[in-house]
Amino acid sequence: MPYSLFWVVLLPIVLGFVAYALPKAGDGIARGFGVVVSLFELLLVALQYGSVGHQESLPWFTSPWTAAFHFGSSQISLLFCALLAVITLAAAIATQMPRTRDFVAQLLLLEGTMMGLFLARDLLVFALFWDAMLVPVFIMLVNWGEGTAAAWRFLIYNGAAGLGLLLATAAYGILAGSTDVIGAAHAPALAAHAAWWIFVGFAFSYAVKTPLFPFHTWMPDTYTASPAPLAAVISSVQSKSGIYALLVIGFGLFPQEMHRWAPLLSTLGLIAMLYGAFVAMWHNDAKRVLAYSSLSHLGLLFLGIFSLSQFAIIGVLVYAVAHGLFNAMMFLVVGYIEQREGTRAIGRLGGLGIHNPKLGGAMMIGSMALLGLPGLAGFAGELLVLIGVWGAGLHWYAAIALVPIVLAAVYMLRVLLKVVWGTEVPDLPVRPDLAWWEILAVAPLAAALLLFGLWPNLAAPAAHDVSTAAAAGVAVTVPATVSEATH
Amino acid sequence: MGGYVQFVQMLDYQALLPTMIVGGTAVLVLLADLLLPRRIANGTAILMGVLATILAGLYGYGSYGVHYLAFGGSFVLDGLSVVFQEIVLLSTLVTLLLFNRRGESEDRPAYVALVLWSSTGAMVMSGAGSLMTLFLGIEILSLALYCLCAVQRNREGAKEAGFKYLVLSSTAAGFLLYGMALLFGATGTVRIASLIHPPAGPHGLYALGMGIFLIGLAFKLALVPFHVWAPDVYEGAPLPVTAFMSVATKAGALAALARVIYTAIPASEAHWLLLPMFIFAAASMLVGNLGALAQTDIKRLLAYSAVAQAGYIVAAFAGATEMGIRSAVYYLAAYAFMNLGAFAVAALLSSEREEGTQLVAYEGLAARRPLLAAAMTLFMLSLAGMPITAGFLGKIFILSATIHSGYWPLGVILVIGSAVSFYVYFKLIRAMYARVERFSHPVAQPPSQLPWVAVAICAVAVIVLTFVPVMPGDATFFVK
Numbered sequence: 001m002p003y004s005l006f007w008v009v010l011l012p013i014v015l016g017f018v019a020y021a022l023p024k025a026g027d028g029i030a031r032g033f034g035v036v037v038s039l040f041e042l043l044l045v046a047l048q049y050g051s052v053g054h055q056e057s058l059p060w061f062t063s064p065w066t067a068a069f070h071f072g073s074s075q076i077s078l079l080f081c082a083l084l085a086v087i088t089l090a091a092a093i094a095t096q097m098p099r100t101r102d103f104v105a106q107l108l109l110l111e112g113t114m115m116g117l118f119l120a121r122d123l124l125v126f127a128l129f130w131d132a133m134l135v136p137v138f139i140m141l142v143n144w145g146e147g148t149a150a151a152w153r154f155l156i157y158n159g160a161a162g163l164g165l166l167l168a169t170a171a172y173g174i175l176a177g178s179t180d181v182i183g184a185a186h187a188p189a190l191a192a193h194a195a196w197w198i199f200v201g202f203a204f205s206y207a208v209k210t211p212l213f214p215f216h217t218w219m220p221d222t223y224t225a226s227p228a229p230l231a232a233v234i235s236s237v238q239s240k241s242g243i244y245a246l247l248v249i250g251f252g253l254f255p256q257e258m259h260r261w262a263p264l265l266s267t268l269g270l271i272a273m274l275y276g277a278f279v280a281m282w283h284n285d286a287k288r289v290l291a292y293s294s295l296s297h298l299g300l301l302f303l304g305i306f307s308l309s310q311f312a313i314i315g316v317l318v319y320a321v322a323h324g325l326f327n328a329m330m331f332l333v334v335g336y337i338e339q340r341e342g343t344r345a346i347g348r349l350g351g352l353g354i355h356n357p358k359l360g361g362a363m364m365i366g367s368m369a370l371l372g373l374p375g376l377a378g379f380a381g382e383l384l385v386l387i388g389v390w391g392a393g394l395h396w397y398a399a400i401a402l403v404p405i406v407l408a409a410v411y412m413l414r415v416l417l418k419v420v421w422g423t424e425v426p427d428l429p430v431r432p433d434l435a436w437w438e439i440l441a442v443a444p445l446a447a448a449l450l451l452f453g454l455w456p457n458l459a460a461p462a463a464h465d466v467s468t469a470a471a472a473g474v475a476v477t478v479p480a481t482v483s484e485a486t487h
Numbered sequence: 488m489g490g491y492v493q494f495v496q497m498l499d500y501q502a503l504l505p506t507m508i509v510g511g512t513a514v515l516v517l518l519a520d521l522l523l524p525r526r527i528a529n530g531t532a533i534l535m536g537v538l539a540t541i542l543a544g545l546y547g548y549g550s551y552g553v554h555y556l557a558f559g560g561s562f563v564l565d566g567l568s569v570v571f572q573e574i575v576l577l578s579t580l581v582t583l584l585l586f587n588r589r590g591e592s593e594d595r596p597a598y599v600a601l602v603l604w605s606s607t608g609a610m611v612m613s614g615a616g617s618l619m620t621l622f623l624g625i626e627i628l629s630l631a632l633y634c635l636c637a638v639q640r641n642r643e644g645a646k647e648a649g650f651k652y653l654v655l656s657s658t659a660a661g662f663l664l665y666g667m668a669l670l671f672g673a674t675g676t677v678r679i680a681s682l683i684h685p686p687a688g689p690h691g692l693y694a695l696g697m698g699i700f701l702i703g704l705a706f707k708l709a710l711v712p713f714h715v716w717a718p719d720v721y722e723g724a725p726l727p728v729t730a731f732m733s734v735a736t737k738a739g740a741l742a743a744l745a746r747v748i749y750t751a752i753p754a755s756e757a758h759w760l761l762l763p764m765f766i767f768a769a770a771s772m773l774v775g776n777l778g779a780l781a782q783t784d785i786k787r788l789l790a791y792s793a794v795a796q797a798g799y800i801v802a803a804f805a806g807a808t809e810m811g812i813r814s815a816v817y818y819l820a821a822y823a824f825m826n827l828g829a830f831a832v833a834a835l836l837s838s839e840r841e842e843g844t845q846l847v848a849y850e851g852l853a854a855r856r857p858l859l860a861a862a863m864t865l866f867m868l869s870l871a872g873m874p875i876t877a878g879f880l881g882k883i884f885i886l887s888a889t890i891h892s893g894y895w896p897l898g899v900i901l902v903i904g905s906a907v908s909f910y911v912y913f914k915l916i917r918a919m920y921a922r923v924e925r926f927s928h929p930v931a932q933p934p935s936q937l938p939w940v941a942v943a944i945c946a947v948a949v950i951v952l953t954f955v956p957v958m959p960g961d962a963t964f965f966v967k
Contacts, residue, residue, distance in 0.1 A: 020857060061956045064810045064887050099922075102853075124883065128874040135873065138913060142921040155913055160906040163872075167902050170886035171895075 005056045005071040008044050008081070009116040012037065012088075016108035019101060027100040034092035034104035041111065042085035048073045055121065057180075065173035068180045070121040076317070076462040080118045080244050083321055084111060084237045086444060087328045091229035093441035094332050096339065097144055103229075106143075110136040110233060117241055123179035123249070127169045130205070131162040133238065140230050141222070150218075150225035157218040161208035168201025183465075187253045199257035202249065203265070210242030212265070212302055213272035216295050223291040228335020231287065235294055235331060236324035243301050243320055247313070247466045250305075255467075259308060266306035270397055272299030277404035280411040286334045286344040289415055290327065293370065296404050297323050303401060304385035312388025313466050317459035319381025321452055326369035326378060329445045333363045336438060337419070340431035346415055351424035358434040360420040362442050367416045369449045371409040377452035384456060502550070502557035502564040505543035505572060506610040509579070512539035513603035520596035532596035533583055533937075536603055540580040547572050554966040560678050561617045563746075565966040568614035570816050571742040574823050575613060578734035579606040581827040584941040585727035585834045598638070602731060605631035609739035618667040618677040621743050625663065625707065628739060629656045632732065636724040648723020655716040659706030666700025669693075680965075682751040694760065697752070701764055704747070707740040710801065711770040714794045718778070721790035726842050729786050730830035733793045734823045741800060741819060745812060748804050750965050757807060765805050769897060771798030772904035779911040785833050785844040789826065792870060792911060795904055796822050802901060803885045806892025812964050814884035821877035821952055825869035828945030832863045834938040838931035848931070849915060851923035855930050860919045862946050869949050871912040872905050877952035884956075 015037045022030050048054070057070040073081075088111045097103055113136070116129035134155060141151035173179045175198075176188035190198065208215040223231050250258050276296030283289045297319070304316040336359060337352065338344040353360030369376040382405055390398040452458055500507075516532045523531055547569050555564040582602055586595060608628025615621035633656070637649025671677055673686055673693035685693045702713070709717040721729045744764075752760055775795030782788040800822070803815035836843025836852075836859070853860040869878030882905065889898035 060954070063813070064884065064891065128879065131879070132874040135868065135916075139916070139920045142917045144922075148917065148921065151917070152910065152913075155909055156906065159909040163902040163905050166872075166883060167886055167898055170883050170898070171890050173883075174887045174890050 003056055004044070004048065004051075005054065005073060005119055006058075006069075008041070008048065009071065009112055009119060011044065011112070012041055012108040012115065013112035016105045016112060019105035019108060022101050024099075024101060030101035030104045031092065031095055034095060034107060035089065037108055038085065038089040038092045038111065041115075042082075042089055045078065045081045045085045045115075048078055048081070052078065057121075060122075060124075065176070066178040066180055067124045067173065068122055069125055070180050071116075071119040071125075072121040072183060073119060074183060074462075074465050076244070076248060076465040077118045079317065079321065079459060079462040080237070080240055081115055083240070083324045084114050084118065084233075086448065087233055087236050087324060090328060090332065090441045090445055091232050093437055094232075094335065095229050097227055099143070103140065103144060103227075106136040106140050107229065107233070110140075114237060114241065118244060121180065121182045121184075123169050123172060123182060126182065126245070126249070127162070127165050130165055130209075130241070131159075133241075134158050134162065137230070137234060137238070140227070141225060144227040144230070145225040147225060150221040153218045154222040157208055157215075161205040161215075164201045165205035168198045168205070171201070172198050181253060182249060183252060195254060195257055196260075199250075199254045199261070202245070202254070203257075203261065206242035206245045206250075207265075207268075208242075210239050210298050210302075211295070212242075213268045213275060213295070213299065216272070219295065220288055220291040223294070223331075224285060224287045228331050228338070231331040231335070232328035235290070236328040239294065239298060240320050240324060243298075243305070243316070246305050247316070251466050258306070262306040262308055266303050266394070266397060269299040269302030269304075269306060270400060272296065272302065273401060273404040274299075277407035277411065281407065281414070284346050286337070286346055286349075286415060286419070287331070289346070289411060290330050290334065293408060293411065294323070294327060296408065297327075297370075299404075300382065300385055300401065303389060303397060307385075307389040307392040307394055307397070309388040309392035310463075310467075311391055312385050314456070314460055314463040315381050315384025315386075315388050317462050318377060318452060318456045319385055321459060322369065322377030322381045322449065325445045325449050325452075326366050326376075329362070329366040329442050329449075330370060332442055333359065333366055336434065337363075341428055346418050348425065349419045349428065350422035351420075351428075353420040354424060355430045356433040358439060362434065362439070362446070363420055364416060365446045365449070366442075367412045369453075371412040372405060375450070375453050377449045377456070380453050380456035498555060499557040499562075502555055502562060502614070505547040505576070506607055506614070508543040508546070509539055509576070509603050509610065510607035512536065513600040513607070516596050516600045516603065529595040532599040533586065536583045536599045537580060539603065540576045540583070540606075544573055544576040544580075547576070556616060556966060560680070561620045562611075562614050563616035563966055564614065566964040567742060567745060567812070571613035571738050571819075572610045574738045574820055575606055575609040575735045578731055578738070578823055578827055579603065581831065581941045581944070582727045582731040582735075584937050585730060585831060594638075598635070598727075601631045601635050601638075602728075605635065605731065606735060609735045612739035613742040615743060615746070616679055618670065618679060621679070622660075622664060622667065624739065624743075625660060628736060629660065632656075632728070632736070635728040635731075636720060638728075639725055642723070642725070644719070644723035645725075646723075648720045651716055651723075652720045655706070659703050659713075661703075662699055662706060663703030666696050666698070666703055669696025670700060672696070679746055680750045682747075683753050685753060685756065697760060698763070701744075701747070701761075704740055704744050705764065705767050708737060708744070708797045708801070709790075709794050710764075710767040710797060711774040711794060712767070714771065714775070717794060718782075718787045718790040721786045721793075722784060726786070726830060726834055726837065726844065729789075730827055733789060733826050733830070737793065737797055738819060738823070741797070741815070744801065745804060745815065746965065749807050749812065752807075754807070761805075764801065765894065765897060768798040768801035768805075769900045771795055772802070772900050773907070776904045776907040776911060780907070782911075783846040785829070785846070785849075785915075786842075788911065788915075789829060792908070793826070795908060796826075796870070798904070799882070799885055799901055802894070802897040803888045805889060805894035805897055808888060808892045809964075810884075810891050811888040814881070814888040817877075817884055817952075817956065818881035821869065821881040821949065824945045824948040824952070825866045825876070825878055828866040828942055828949065829863065829870070831938040831941035831945060832859055832866065835859060835933050835936075835942065836931050837933055841931075843931050846915070846918055849918040851921075852919040854923070859942075862942050863919060864916050865946055865949055867912040867915050871909055875950070875953055877949045877956075880953050880956055 055072040057068045060067045113132040120126040273296045276292045280292035304312040369378045372379045551569045611624030633653045639645045706713040779791035803811045869876035872878045872882035886898045
């Protein structure tokens with residue numbers, strides 16, 4: 001199909017605007033529309049697996065440098081696109097809020113912008129979608145979030161990071177003559193000091209968006225303030241945009257800078273792991289526990305990437321998918337709980353498993369994946385990353401990284417034991433268990449967790465797109481696809 | 488350079504034709520007002536103004552690529568003059584569409600004539616090849632604007648605005664004239680392009696003259712620290728006039744500045760002679776955006792924002808590179824559309840009694856007037872430099888120009904200023920989209936739907952310019 005990748009990006013965006021034409025009062029219609037569109041989008045992404053390596057490009061401008069609306073599918077892009085499509089679908093099903101129509105519209109816009117990000121083959125197009133992502137999230141936060149302070153924080157932090165990315169992209173375009181370089185077989189070589197500065201700009205932006213330890217301060221507030229479906233999407237997929245960028249743009253265009261910065265960034269990853277895990281143990285707000293656990297887990301991804309081990313990259317990809325799945329699941333489940341009981345304070349909740357066994361079960365599966373139960377994707381990813389880190393000679397890092405992984409069991413079981421199996425709180429009203437569609441939202445996520453847990457090799461083809469090698473003086477990239485190599 | 492005498496040819500008048508069409512139409516509008524009955528005079532005035540700008544714009548477009556020194560170099564026809572004249576004409580056209588309130592329609596032909604004359608002045612500035620022509624343009628522009636600012640006498644702040652603008656603009660004119668006199672004394676010429684040969688030996692007089700002259704231009708551009716008049720004047724002037732001032736006046740002054748920077752300043756002197764200008768630009772990017780933070784009136788907010796935006800554009804001139812002027816032109820065009828669009832939205836939120844410029848008028852707009860809110864969001868995103876708008880691409884171009892010319896610190900300051908500006912523009916987006924339990928402000932019924940045309944033109948342009956970034960390419964920008 002011609003321009004099928006353009007359609008993957010444009011369909012949710014166009015239909016997101018179309019959604020505003022739906023009747024304002026018809027919450028059911030709007031939700032149905034969202035579900036159908038995101039299901040169709042998932043189908044479109046799945047169809048792309050039939051033609052991996054497909055490229056589409058429309059010229060944009062040639063002065064002051066060459067840029068093109070260039071989209072291309074590769075295994076790694078499609079992996080993240082599929083994750084995004086699945087989680088948006090789950091979020092659309094689980095959407096239950098006033099003014100559903102507007103929410104669904106913004107959710108679809110967000111999906112479209114993130115699809116563009118993962119499929120972009122031009123740094124400027126990448127930056128464009130990177131910034132565009134902020135708008136729907138901001139609008140959703142001020143509309144359905146808890147207080148606008150979190151929305152501002154999110155916007156200012158990520159906006160500043162986006163501007164850093166813009167400056168670095170402009171510098172890259174001027175110095176290299178073209179930004180149409182993501183996944184290209186022969187990336188233009190830059191002068192060493194220029195590459196240093198440009199990489200700093202890129203890495204700063206990625207580290208804020210993911211986020212990495214000292215740049216994370218916007219994140220707990222944003223996740224806590226977000227309504228459950230939004231929290232599911234941004235904590236699961238938006239956080240992966242930085243990871244994706246490091247793997248594809250970092251290793252693809254700046255292999256030497258990745259090596260140069262590896263000691264600092266892997267250490268920051270380790271600090272994030274420890275810091276997130278310790279803070280998560282003390283919070284009473286279930287969403288905050290999840291936010292800090294997320295910080296900890298994203299630290300593991302940074303550690304895996306900057307161990308520069310080809311082996312760890314497979315683990316990073318498996319864990320990125322796993323983290324996306326269980327995080328989305330947990331945020332949705334906490335959303336269900338909050339909707340029922342009117343609180344998500346762990347101290348106020350207890351014994352939900354007795355009257356709401358389905359809810360309890362869903363929470364248990366999510367928690368088990370989160371704390372790394374063998375057989376589920378979280379475990380497979382953690383193990384692969386740790387083996388990779390150890391194999392790269394970073395023995396101390398691997399050893400210390402075990403601490404937060406054990407702590408994950410501590411803070412997650414604390415929540416699970418209290419909320420699901422704890423003694424019943426007498427004044428807590430008994431509410432109906434999960435409805436069928438609420439289960440439908442989280443069940444595919446659980447199934448995918450099991451699937452990736454048993455066959456982590458599903459992510460291996462995507463790992464081939466990433467080369468951690470960097471020969472001295474020469475930028476080495478592995479062509480993303482056969483067609484590119486022969487091109 | 489009075490060395491040669493040139494007969495004035497037909498071609499000289501042709502170069503001036505778009506300007507004369509606009510200026511001449513202003514006279515015709517007043518005549519029509521005299522002859523026609525009141526009932527149709529108002530509509531006719533607007534129609535004549537619109538037709539004149541379109542006609543002049545088409546004629547100007549046709550002469551794009553022609554290079555000619557008219558009247559012995561006093562008026563220049565080149566890429567720069569044509570592009571900037573088109574931008575002036577565009578803002579004039581949009582301004583005419585915004586005159587829709589009763590207070591403004593009492594004497595509409597007079598308004599139209601004044602706007603057209605003001606526009607004439609800006610067009611003369613765009614093509615000014617000598618200091619004399621430049622001063623003439625500035626005075627034509629300003630005289631009409633003094634009246635326009637103060638014309639609604641019973642409006643609060645109108646007299647203050649008019650008076651403030653009169654005093655400060657005259658001060659600026661004084662600076663300009665004094666600088667020009669010193670430059671003439673130092674070099675013996677008033678032709679801008681001839682200033683590039685500074686006198687041999689110590690040339691303190693030349694430097695002083697150029698410095699004072701540039702300060703005069705900075706006044707006109709409202710660059711920091713010469714910006715304090717802008718918010719008050721913008722607030723006090725009627726909405727369409729504010730829209731006109733924020734684009735046309737700036738375009739005229741920027742054209743003059745560009746011509747001076749690119750053709751009149753020797754490359755060997757540029758780095759120190761222009762340094763203060765770029766410090767002003769850097770300060771404008773920061774102070775403009777910081778000043779806009781606390782504003783709750785759209786006109787004041789956009790006044791501060793205009794200070795910052797002018798700073799962005801001047802930053803592109805740094806190093807006098809080809810890429811710089813192209814980026815600046817692109818950004819100015821984008822800025823014209825997004826800023827005029829925002830004012831057009833405000834005009835549609837104006838009622839007979841008050842202008843829709845208070846932030847409170849925008850609360851919950853997305854629920855009440857979704858299309859209008861979407862348009863305003865687009866303009867705000869563009870002003871903030873967010874995708875997918877022309878402002879995004881414009882900012883990228885200016886950033887790349889500053890990196891290319893080696894003035895990258897300006898790029899860094901631009902980024903910092905833009906980060907601050909997020910709060911400014913998203914404040915409006917938040918007001919429009921955040922949930923509102925009870926609307927405290929009624930939706931205004933605008934007296935005319937004409938500004939919708941302006942909104943549509945601007946919205947389409949802001950999006951189209953992103954995907955088809957027309958960078959004026961084939962024509963030479965500066966004919967010396």
